[in-house]
Amino acid sequence: MRIFDPHIHMTSRTTDDYEAMHAAGVRALVEPAFWLGQPRTSVGSFTDYFDALVGWERFRAAQFGIAHHCTIALNPKEANDPRCAEVLDVLPRYLAKDGVVAVGEVGFDSMTVEEEKAFVRQLELAVEFELPAMVHTPHRDKEQGTRRTLELVTESGLAPGMVVVDHLNEVTVDQVDEAGCWMGFSIYPDTKMDEHRMVAILQRRGLDRVLVNSAADWGRSDPLKTAKTGAAMLEAGFSADDVDRVLWRNPIEFFGQSGRLLVDPELPDDASTGADASATFEGNSILRGSRD
Amino acid sequence: MTEIEPLADHDTIRHALDASAQAQLEALTAEVADDPSRLGRAFPAAARRTGRGPLPGVDGVLLEDAVRVRLVQVAASSLDPDALLAELREVYRYGDSDEKRAVLHALSGAPEEVDGSDLLLDALRTNDTRLVAAAMGPHSDRLDDDSWRQGVLKCLFTGVPVASVTALARRADRELAEMVQRYQREREAAGRDVPLDVQVVLDACATSPEQPQHEQKDL
Numbered sequence: 001m002r003i004f005d006p007h008i009h010m011t012s013r014t015t016d017d018y019e020a021m022h023a024a025g026v027r028a029l030v031e032p033a034f035w036l037g038q039p040r041t042s043v044g045s046f047t048d049y050f051d052a053l054v055g056w057e058r059f060r061a062a063q064f065g066i067a068h069h070c071t072i073a074l075n076p077k078e079a080n081d082p083r084c085a086e087v088l089d090v091l092p093r094y095l096a097k098d099g100v101v102a103v104g105e106v107g108f109d110s111m112t113v114e115e116e117k118a119f120v121r122q123l124e125l126a127v128e129f130e131l132p133a134m135v136h137t138p139h140r141d142k143e144q145g146t147r148r149t150l151e152l153v154t155e156s157g158l159a160p161g162m163v164v165v166d167h168l169n170e171v172t173v174d175q176v177d178e179a180g181c182w183m184g185f186s187i188y189p190d191t192k193m194d195e196h197r198m199v200a201i202l203q204r205r206g207l208d209r210v211l212v213n214s215a216a217d218w219g220r221s222d223p224l225k226t227a228k229t230g231a232a233m234l235e236a237g238f239s240a241d242d243v244d245r246v247l248w249r250n251p252i253e254f255f256g257q258s259g260r261l262l263v264d265p266e267l268p269d270d271a272s273t274g275a276d277a278s279a280t281f282e283g284n285s286i287l288r289g290s291r292d
Numbered sequence: 293m294t295e296i297e298p299l300a301d302h303d304t305i306r307h308a309l310d311a312s313a314q315a316q317l318e319a320l321t322a323e324v325a326d327d328p329s330r331l332g333r334a335f336p337a338a339a340r341r342t343g344r345g346p347l348p349g350v351d352g353v354l355l356e357d358a359v360r361v362r363l364v365q366v367a368a369s370s371l372d373p374d375a376l377l378a379e380l381r382e383v384y385r386y387g388d389s390d391e392k393r394a395v396l397h398a399l400s401g402a403p404e405e406v407d408g409s410d411l412l413l414d415a416l417r418t419n420d421t422r423l424v425a426a427a428m429g430p431h432s433d434r435l436d437d438d439s440w441r442q443g444v445l446k447c448l449f450t451g452v453p454v455a456s457v458t459a460l461a462r463r464a465d466r467e468l469a470e471m472v473q474r475y476q477r478e479r480e481a482a483g484r485d486v487p488l489d490v491q492v493v494l495d496a497c498a499t500s501p502e503q504p505q506h507e508q509k510d511l
Binding site for chain 1: 336339388391
């Protein structure tokens with residue numbers, strides 16, 4: 001099973017996770033820029049974070065044989081803090097970079113005027129930089145947030161096929177589907193969506209335009225939820241090719257629209273050959289500075 | 293106005309590119325020649341517009357590095373050393389790791405008047421082995437002895453082959469030997485392997501022309 005996790009916050013994860021992910025078949029991922037749990041108070045802490053996403057974290061992932069991509073944006077939560085609003089001015093520098101495969105996460109958290117302003121501006125940047133957009137949907141009042149999201153996408157002129165609306169559930173999936181956007185599902189241990197509910201959605205509406213991610217971060221989450229969803233799909237009667245489509249070819253197709261992928265889309269599936277779970281990339285492991 | 297030595301000659305780079313990538317290279321080059329302040333705009337897109345990977349015919353050089361250094365070379369031809377350095381600092385500050393590495397390679401081909409040692413020190417503070425290796429290239433002759441020795445030790449520590457350290461045979465000295473011996477003792481005390489490069493550095497220290505000078509100083 002070759003896996004491309006289209007949404008995972010590796011900055012918050014350990015090297016054990018990288019090893020386990022590689023052993024489970026993860027060969028590529030996208031780390032969206034988001035909130036770090038502790039609110040930031042200045043533009044400088046954003047730029048250091050963005051630098052890490054296109055620098056250190058990419059290097060760290062490579063040590064484990066995983067191609068790291070990212071998305072860059074001012075996230076909706078912090079768009080509400082006037083001290084952070086100037087982040088919008090530094091985004092173009094980062095949106096020009098290799099491996100930056102979308103503008104994101106953008107969208108709504110509490111549906112404020114400030115959030116909408118930042119969201120609209122960043123959809124404009126996606127159009128300008130010819131990048132897809134990754135849209136976060138709110139945890140609270142998700143249905144209304146998703147509706148307003150889709151209105152703003154239409155107004156932006158960004159093609160629906162260039163937009164993934166993420167963290168969907170049974171209540172929000174159909175309106176996103178009808179709008180022609182890509183549908184992102186975050187498989188969590190016990191909240192947003194689980195692998196069996198995911199399988200039921202796939203059985204109902206098919207595999208088209210679906211991205212399945214672990215969205216693992218600093219909260220209770222599981223970086224292997226992509227692999228577990230693949231296993232649940234097989235159990236439910238989906239073919240290995242179906243799993244490959246959802247977990248590899250779909251993210252390649254969506255993020256490939258950026259022209260910025262750093263992974264070989266035709267990467268052979270070698271994860272089922274019993275590769276050593278503890279093996280590291282090219283014999284190197286990554287520790288705190290020391291090479292061994 | 294400032295001459296930068298390229299990583300590979302123009303023909304070698306062109307031969308590694310197909311027709312459309314060649315056209316992209318020409319466009320990027322023309323853009324930077326026309327306005328050297330466009331370097332920061334041309335840099336991020338350079339690899340995806342031309343190519344990446346090992347450059348045929350030049351050992352150990354990546355195509356994307358050669359292209360970016362070529363762009364620096366073109367921009368430098370109409371910038372004085374100070375203006376070039378200011379431009380390179382800006383590109384480095386906002387560069388991803390590949391862009392930063394290319395700036396370090398460009399510095400390696402820079403003339404005497406260009407001193408980008410502050411960028412080398414930044415690179416040596418990272419644990420990104422590609423940056424550490426590039427920082428210890430020819431431009432590392434601008435580093436003071438303390439920083440240079442720490443750079444060599446960092447190479448040993450992070451597994452960067454010391455073969456990539458410029459002027460090891462000339463600059464290795466007794467103080468470096470002592471630092472490396474302490475590192476060796478620490479490894480042995482812990483029952484860990486000692487990297488083979490440790491002996492390479494110690495041998496360089498033993499035969500270096502720097503050795504007598506430092507002994508004199510210490511007296």
